[in-house]
Amino acid sequence: MIDVARRFLRSRSAMLGLSILxxxxxxxxxxxxxxxxSPFRRVDQPLLPPFGxxxxxxDVLGRDVAAGIAHGARTSLMIGVLATAVAVAVGTVVGGxxxxxxxxxxxxxxxxxxxxxxxxxFLFAILLVAILTPSTKSIVIAIAVVSxxxxxxxxxxxxxxxxGREFVVACVCLGMSDRRVIFRHILPNCLSPIxxxxxxxxxxxxxxxxxxxxxxxxxxxxxxxxxxxxxxxxFLRTAWWLCTVPGVAILLTVVAINLLGEGxxxxxxxxxxxx
Numbered sequence: 001m002i003d004v005a006r007r008f009l010r011s012r013s014a015m016l017g018l019s020i021l022x023x024x025x026x027x028x029x030x031x032x033x034x035x036x037x038s039p040f041r042r043v044d045q046p047l048l049p050p051f052g053x054x055x056x057x058x059d060v061l062g063r064d065v066a067a068g069i070a071h072g073a074r075t076s077l078m079i080g081v082l083a084t085a086v087a088v089a090v091g092t093v094v095g096g097x098x099x100x101x102x103x104x105x106x107x108x109x110x111x112x113x114x115x116x117x118x119x120x121x122f123l124f125a126i127l128l129v130a131i132l133t134p135s136t137k138s139i140v141i142a143i144a145v146v147s148x149x150x151x152x153x154x155x156x157x158x159x160x161x162x163x164g165r166e167f168v169v170a171c172v173c174l175g176m177s178d179r180r181v182i183f184r185h186i187l188p189n190c191l192s193p194i195x196x197x198x199x200x201x202x203x204x205x206x207x208x209x210x211x212x213x214x215x216x217x218x219x220x221x222x223x224x225x226x227x228x229x230x231x232x233x234x235f236l237r238t239a240w241w242l243c244t245v246p247g248v249a250i251l252l253t254v255v256a257i258n259l260l261g262e263g264x265x266x267x268x269x270x271x272x273x274x275x
Contacts, residue, residue, distance in 0.1 A: 007266070007267045008263060008264070011263035011266050011267060013259040013262045013263045013266070014259065014260055015263070016256075017255070017259030017261075017262075017263060018256075018260055019256075020253075020255070020256035020259075021256040021257060021260060024073055024077070024249075024252070024253050024256065025073075027069075027070050027073050028070065028073035028074040028077050029074075030070070031067075031071045031074055034070060035064065035066070035067035035070050035071065039063065039064070039067040039068045039071040039072075040063060040223065041063065042061060042062040042063060043058065043063060043067075044058050044062050044064075046059065046060050046062045047059070047060060047235070047239050048062075049241070050065070050241045050245070056069060056241055056245045057241050059228070059232060059239075059242055060231070060232070060235055060239070065241060065245055065246075067223075068223050068246070069225070069228075069245060069249055071223040072223050072224045072225040072227070072228060072246065072249070073225075073249065073253075075209075075219075075222050075224040076206045076209060076210070076225055076250075076253065077253075078136075079136065079206070079209045080202040080205040080209070081202060082140045083139075083140045083143035083147065083201075083209075084147070084198050084201045086140065086144035086148075087143070087144040087147035087148040087151055087201055088148075088151050088194060088198045088201070090148040090151075090152075091147075091148040091149065091150070091151025091154075091155060092151060092152075092155050092187075092194065094109050094112075094113065094148070094152040094155075094156075095109075095151065095152035095153065095154065095155025095156035095158075095159065096156075096159055096186075096187065097109060098110055098152070098156045099156040099157070099158065099159025099160045099163065100163060100178070100186070102160075102163075106156075109152070113149045113152050113153065114149075116145070116146070116148075116149045119146075121208075122146075122211065124142075124146050125143060125145075125146050125212065126212065126215070126217060128141065128145060129212055129217045130217065134212075134216075134217045134219060134220065135219050136222055139209055139218065139219070142208075142212075143209065146208075147201050147204065147205065150201075151194070151197055151198075151201070154193055154194070154197055155190060155194065158189075158193060159186060159190065162185075162186045162189055162190065163186070168181060168185060168186060192268035193268075195264060195268065196264050196268065199257060199260055199264055200257070200261045203253075203257040203261070206250065206253060206257070207250070207254060209226060210224065210225050210226030210229070211226060213225070213226030213227040213230060214226040214227070214230040214233075215230070216230065225246040225247075226246075226250075228242065228243075228246040229242075229243045229246050229247060232246075
């Protein structure tokens with residue numbers, strides 16, 4: 001663990017991504033304190049420019065854009081983490097069972113996975129949210145449903161590779177139960193690629209949530225960056241900050257998570273340790 005921590009701290013991309021992401025997390029955590037009350041409430045005249053009375057100005061309804069950015073960070077991070085957790089859990093179970101047992105279970109589960117992968121992910125997410133009615137819960141479910149097949153494929157490949165290793169064969173010959181072999185010997189050795197993939201899914205989840213909110217399919221009672229861009233797009237020429245500020249927030253957050261994922265890959269991937 002000490003060596004892993006040292007390699008991680010030496011990774012410039014990981015440190016840069018972690019620094020940016022830490023700022024976003026602090027802003028999200030401090031939002032209720034710094035900007036108490038609802039981010040939807042009117043605070044002043046509409047379309048006040050940024051860097052004046054308000055850091056990022058006001059929108060067309062006189063709402064504080066900075067308050068929307070802070071509260072939107074909470075929404076984006078929460079949805080990204082929850083959707084990723086569900087997708088990784090489902091994908092790990094499906095891929096683990098398929099890779100460990102093979103045969104008929106593998107065929108059935110992988111055909112099901114391929115079926116989900118043939119459907120355009122964003123269109124599928126739009127359809128699911130529209131059917132379930134727009135809400136935070138339906139967005140998390142939709143993102144998880146379109147994200148788990150990639151995890152299942154990855155975990156299946158890792159389990160197939162591990163299943164033939166000598167220590168796994170020895171465990172089976174010793175009469176260990178399938179549950180013990182999977183959770184004590186195979187899964188711990190597959191965590192590195194799962195963690196890296198999960199970090200990248202968080203970034204994708206934030207982008208999908210922003211796109212859904214931009215299209216008006218977000219939770220109407222929750223402030224989000226995509227909602228802010230969608231609400232300000234008709235005033236892009238006269239009030240550039242309405243779309244630029246939340247757009248930059250999305251950009252920095254997604255880039256930070258991708259840099260962090262790259263750093264984790266460099267740290268945890270044994271093929272890159274001596275690079």
